[in-house]
Every structure is written in C-alpha cells, then in structure tokens.
Amino acid sequence: MNAGSPTAAINVAARCRSARTPAGPESRCPPGPAGASLTVMLTRSDVASLLERQSRAYGLLLWLGRACAEDPALLDPDAVAQLGHARSVPAWIARHRHRIPTDLLPPTVDGAFAALLASFLETSFRIDHVHFDGRLVATHLVRGVRPGRLPREGVATARTLAVKHLLSAESVVVTGEALRRITRRADLAEPLAVWTYAWELDRRARGKGKGPVVHALWRGLPPAVRADLTADRVWAARGRLLAAGLS
Incomplete structure (x- = not known):
C-alpha cells in the first residue's frame, strides 16, 4: 500500500481513533502520511470517562472545602500550589488518600484526573487564606474565579474550533462560510454549547x-443541561452538528 494514499491516511486515522484515551499515552496519533492532517477522534466512551472524572x-474539591473548616492547613498555600499543577496532584493525593472518601477518587489517579482537578482551580474555584499573627487560621474554598471580563471572543473561537475539529475528524469538508452559518444557527445553539464544553473538557484533561x-x-x-450533562446528551449534540455539516 502506498503510504501517501487516501486508504493509508484513513487506516492511520482509524488506528488513532480506536486507541484513544483521554490524557493517556495512547491519545497521541502516529505521524500521518505526508500532507495528511489527522484530528484525534473523541469517542462516546471518552466523553463518558471525562464526565465521570470531572464529577x-x-x-x-467540594469535600476539601468542607474539610478545611476543621483543618485549614489541608489546603495551605503549599498544597494549593501542588494541586494547581497536574504533575504534582498524584503525589499530594497519595499523601492524603487515607483521609479522602473513596468514592471521590478514581482507582488510579491518572493524568486526566490530575489535569481536571488542577484546572478547576483556574476555571471554577479560588482558595482564600486568612492569617493572624503569622499563622494560618482559616482556609476558604470559594466558588468562582476572580472577577474579570467575560471572554466572549474566546468563547466564540472555542465553539468554532470545536465544530471544525469535529467535522475534520469525520472527514466532512465545509467552507469557512458554511462553518460560520453552523455556529450562528439558533436551532443549534444548545448542541453547539454542549459539544464545545465536552470538547474543551477533553482539552482540559490533556492540560x-x-x-x-x-x-x-x-x-x-x-x-437544565448543567444539572444533567450526560454522555448521551453530548453525543446527541454531536450528531446534530454533524448532520448540519453534512447538509
């Protein structure tokens, strides 16, 4: 088989899709044929795994926030620094695993879980410390990041890229204008928001x-979606966007 043939490109992409796991070594695609552009496929199994890790x-983090009421040092500045970096999360958890409810930890603290945990301290929570006379006397886990401007352009860009990568992974070719129409359709607003969040969740799991x-x-x-974001809902949103790209 010619390594530069369309069949070779399809076979390489298929191997990449079948081997993919979030944030694992298998998620790296082998080099494609010259001139080929491979986009990693996000599978339904990946989505379910990502949502479970995120939960x-x-x-x-919510449990740690409650535990800090009795033990402020649990999330002291050093701990926050460690939990804010995916590479140091597994070691921190290993030291404190005996204190953490088992249902809050996966059997193995892998790279995806560590990256998602660390990312929450950048996207959804901040940790405030109260010191008195040089001692840490209180630690508070606060929902919400520091106030700032809503990154509207960043959100729009993320949504466009999420659709573009989805269509590319399925070998659906659309023009730039067609892509813009998809992202602006009112009837696709919810599927677009759902799929983009899942796509970005995968990016978070890979740091x-x-x-x-x-x-x-x-x-x-x-x-209602935030309260019940399931793999089925994400996959249905994906299907709507794919259908729009094929129409």
Whole structure:
C-alpha cells in the first residue's frame, strides 16, 4: 500500500481513533502520511470517562472545602500550589488518600484526573487564606474565579474550533462560510454549547484548557443541561452538528 494514499491516511486515522484515551499515552496519533492532517477522534466512551472524572474531581474539591473548616492547613498555600499543577496532584493525593472518601477518587489517579482537578482551580474555584499573627487560621474554598471580563471572543473561537475539529475528524469538508452559518444557527445553539464544553473538557484533561473561557462555556449551558450533562446528551449534540455539516 502506498503510504501517501487516501486508504493509508484513513487506516492511520482509524488506528488513532480506536486507541484513544483521554490524557493517556495512547491519545497521541502516529505521524500521518505526508500532507495528511489527522484530528484525534473523541469517542462516546471518552466523553463518558471525562464526565465521570470531572464529577469526581469536582466532588473532591467540594469535600476539601468542607474539610478545611476543621483543618485549614489541608489546603495551605503549599498544597494549593501542588494541586494547581497536574504533575504534582498524584503525589499530594497519595499523601492524603487515607483521609479522602473513596468514592471521590478514581482507582488510579491518572493524568486526566490530575489535569481536571488542577484546572478547576483556574476555571471554577479560588482558595482564600486568612492569617493572624503569622499563622494560618482559616482556609476558604470559594466558588468562582476572580472577577474579570467575560471572554466572549474566546468563547466564540472555542465553539468554532470545536465544530471544525469535529467535522475534520469525520472527514466532512465545509467552507469557512458554511462553518460560520453552523455556529450562528439558533436551532443549534444548545448542541453547539454542549459539544464545545465536552470538547474543551477533553482539552482540559490533556492540560490544554483555556482557563476563564472554560467557566464561560459552563455558564453558557442552560441550567437544565448543567444539572444533567450526560454522555448521551453530548453525543446527541454531536450528531446534530454533524448532520448540519453534512447538509
């Protein structure tokens, strides 16, 4: 088989899709044929796994916030610095695992879970410390990042890229104008918001999240969706966007 043939490109992409796991070594695609552009496929299984990891990471932070009421040092400045970097999250959790409810941790604290946990301190929470006479006397986990401008341009860009990458992964070719029409359709507003959040969640799990943009994407979801964001809902949104690209 000619390595530069369309069939070769399809086979390489298929191997990449079948091997993909969030934030794992298998998520890296092998080099494609010359001139080929491969986009990693986000599978339904990936989405379910990402949502499960996100739920555990979020629950863990809420538990830590409550635990700090009795032990402010649990999230002292050093701990916050460690939890803010995915590479140091596993070691911190290993030291404190005996204190953490088992249902809040995955069997293995992998790179995806560590990255998602760290990203929450950039996108959704901040930790405030109160010192008195040189001693840490209180630690507060506060929902919401520091006030700032809503990154509207960043949100619009993320939504456009999410659709573009989805269509590219499915080998659906659309013009720039067609892509703009898809992202501006009122009937696709909710599917677009849902899929973009899931797409960005995958980026967060690989340490490539966009900080404040992520929080804006979350706040942009309808309340009912935020309360029940499932893999089925995400996959249905994906289907709507694909159908729009094919029409």
